[in-house]
Amino acid sequence: MDDRTFVIVGAGLAGAKAAETLREEGFEGRVVLIGDEDEQPYERPPLSKEYMRGESEREKTHVHGDGFYDEHKIEFLRGERAKSIDTNASTLTLDGGRTENYDSLLIATGAEPRRLDAVEGGVYLRSLRDADALREQIGSGKHVAIVGAGWIGSEIAASARQMGADVTLIEMAEVPLERVLGRKLGAFYRDVHVSQGVNFLGNSGIDALEGLGADLVLVGIGVAPRIELAELAGLEVDNGIKVDAALRTSAPNVFAAGDVANAWHPLLERQVRVEHWANALNQGPAAARSMLGQDVSYDRVPYFFSDQYDVGMEYSGLADANDEVVIRGDLDGREFIAFWMRDGRVQAGMNVNVWDVTDPIQALIRSKATVDPQRLASTDESLEQIAEDAVAHAA
Numbered sequence: 001m002d003d004r005t006f007v008i009v010g011a012g013l014a015g016a017k018a019a020e021t022l023r024e025e026g027f028e029g030r031v032v033l034i035g036d037e038d039e040q041p042y043e044r045p046p047l048s049k050e051y052m053r054g055e056s057e058r059e060k061t062h063v064h065g066d067g068f069y070d071e072h073k074i075e076f077l078r079g080e081r082a083k084s085i086d087t088n089a090s091t092l093t094l095d096g097g098r099t100e101n102y103d104s105l106l107i108a109t110g111a112e113p114r115r116l117d118a119v120e121g122g123v124y125l126r127s128l129r130d131a132d133a134l135r136e137q138i139g140s141g142k143h144v145a146i147v148g149a150g151w152i153g154s155e156i157a158a159s160a161r162q163m164g165a166d167v168t169l170i171e172m173a174e175v176p177l178e179r180v181l182g183r184k185l186g187a188f189y190r191d192v193h194v195s196q197g198v199n200f201l202g203n204s205g206i207d208a209l210e211g212l213g214a215d216l217v218l219v220g221i222g223v224a225p226r227i228e229l230a231e232l233a234g235l236e237v238d239n240g241i242k243v244d245a246a247l248r249t250s251a252p253n254v255f256a257a258g259d260v261a262n263a264w265h266p267l268l269e270r271q272v273r274v275e276h277w278a279n280a281l282n283q284g285p286a287a288a289r290s291m292l293g294q295d296v297s298y299d300r301v302p303y304f305f306s307d308q309y310d311v312g313m314e315y316s317g318l319a320d321a322n323d324e325v326v327i328r329g330d331l332d333g334r335e336f337i338a339f340w341m342r343d344g345r346v347q348a349g350m351n352v353n354v355w356d357v358t359d360p361i362q363a364l365i366r367s368k369a370t371v372d373p374q375r376l377a378s379t380d381e382s383l384e385q386i387a388e389d390a391v392a393h394a395a
């Protein structure tokens, strides 16, 4: 029997998958999973999509089925907040005073919405509870104003329209998603929303709320990593908890994963913190393996997806909004792949209503090979062929 205790703070996707992986890898010591929400671990993407619209059940958001944590002898402390960590004594203390000694600790505390106090009565969407409230409040004939046209704001706009609400989407930049996608692709999303009847106000601040007479104002201006615990414990923090490629923090036997972790990325050769479902899904298990002493170097290409009306997309990589954009396919017909290129190399690719192309897109990014943009733009050759040549060229 193993007498070690592994503690995981944060029972979101990253934390829950880490707990699962510890057992899967044969760890027989104690696994303590601490979550401050009064819910079992769940996935957040449905909250702005089918769950918010009332099209799917609560259980479908759960990371694991009922009974999973008991069956796997995972001590799930539900509705408990971790208050402090003492990295010298290797202890963690909960709000109620209970203290756990740990042999290894994973911090997976995620992120929380940035607040805009100037918007009185503004609501936010992060949790199931928030989504339940929105489900109640958004309905046919209601006027919903959304401040911020990032991914969450844009998805809520789409869902609210689908729920029959009038929607005004207010954004400081000229077009939605400009910071991530740049002007051209942002304009694509603006046109999608406008064609669905959204009143889009670009280059606008919260003054635009005046006179709108909105029944509900939702604020979606991004999230901030939940670093309080780490900061208090003296861990190195810089745009999240700084970790190396093995997801180790600056303190011995303390790891971080998911939205809260700013990890050294061996492929991209810089620190990377992303707020993506797939990152939580894969980094949690990677951190668990690292806790077990396995050789881990987390180098997955960042990946996320978004669904708005009948426009589905997947995005791989990490581009700068100023990178050169190359379009392959039919932008107006809403079936295309956009590539972001820098110095002739593919930094990121976004496929919109085109599927099963993530592998070649990621192979192009990984290869770091120069690619002729005209080859990418033309559909004469398959993407697989172009990726194969890029990989061969790089080898």
Ligand SMILES: Cc1cc2nc3c(=O)[nH]c(=O)nc-3n(C[C@H](O)[C@H](O)[C@H](O)COP(=O)(O)OP(=O)(O)OC[C@H]3O[C@@H](n4cnc5c(N)ncnc54)[C@H](O)[C@@H]3O)c2cc1C
Pocket: 009, 010, 011, 012, 013, 014, 015, 034, 035, 036, 037, 043, 044, 045, 046, 047, 048, 080, 081, 082, 083, 108, 109, 110, 111, 125, 126, 127, 152, 226, 229, 257, 258, 259, 260, 274, 275, 276, 277, 278, 280, 303, 304, 305, 306, 307
């Ligand atoms: C509405 C919505 C829609 C999204 N849609 C998409 C999408 O379409 N595609 C995509 O790629 N990503 C999407 N995301 C992002 C994705 O959900 C996140 O990247 C993912 O949830 C990160 O998981 P995590 O486990 O790192 O953190 P979280 O999910 O934030 O979980 C962290 C948990 O830790 C708890 N916690 C924090 N501090 C403490 C403490 N001191 N003690 C105890 N518990 C604590 C938190 O309450 C939370 O339950 C969406 C997010 C939201 C909110």
